[in-house]
Amino acid sequence: MTSSTHDEVRNAPPIPVANESTEAFWQLAKNGQLATQRCNSCGWQSYPPRMVCPNCHADPPSFDWTPVSGRGRLATWTIVRDALLPGFADQVPYIVGEVELDEQDGLRFLARLSGIDEDALRVGLRLRACFADGGEGTRVPLFEEDPS
Ligand SMILES: [Zn+2]
Numbered sequence: 001m002t003s004s005t006h007d008e009v010r011n012a013p014p015i016p017v018a019n020e021s022t023e024a025f026w027q028l029a030k031n032g033q034l035a036t037q038r039c040n041s042c043g044w045q046s047y048p049p050r051m052v053c054p055n056c057h058a059d060p061p062s063f064d065w066t067p068v069s070g071r072g073r074l075a076t077w078t079i080v081r082d083a084l085l086p087g088f089a090d091q092v093p094y095i096v097g098e099v100e101l102d103e104q105d106g107l108r109f110l111a112r113l114s115g116i117d118e119d120a121l122r123v124g125l126r127l128r129a130c131f132a133d134g135g136e137g138t139r140v141p142l143f144e145e146d147p148s
Pocket residue numbers: 039040041042043044053054055056057058
């Protein structure tokens with residue numbers, strides 16, 4: 001491996017790596033479908049995934065990844081101006097938003113926002129999930145303005 005190739009790899013954004021508990025999430029994302037963890041006892045949806053259902057505390061816990069509409073409202077956001085990882089240095093500034101999904105009060109998903117001007121940011125802005133190439137065949141969820 002040449003040093004330039006090594007630098008390119010080191011400076012690339014990290015690629016999502018699925019594990020046993022997130023494999024279904026990433027597989028659905030690859031197909032353009034946003035999903036949240038759903039409790040098989042009470043139906044409560046969580047994101048990020050949990051070890052115990054915060055609603056019913058079912059024992060033993062049992063969850064599945066369930067597709068959601070991907071639609072919601074912007075709850076809050078931050079504008080990243082300094083990349084903490086070298087792989088994102090050429091992408092700043094970018095916006096990270098917390099999106100409250102339509103499926104359940106308080107069900108919030110943290111992701112980058114795509115194609116939205118800083119001047120257009122406001123609490124309640126309607127958003128929908130979209131997906132970007134995450135490298136090595138992965139798809140990463142983002143949110144864009146929902147014109148509907
Ligand atoms: Zn539950």
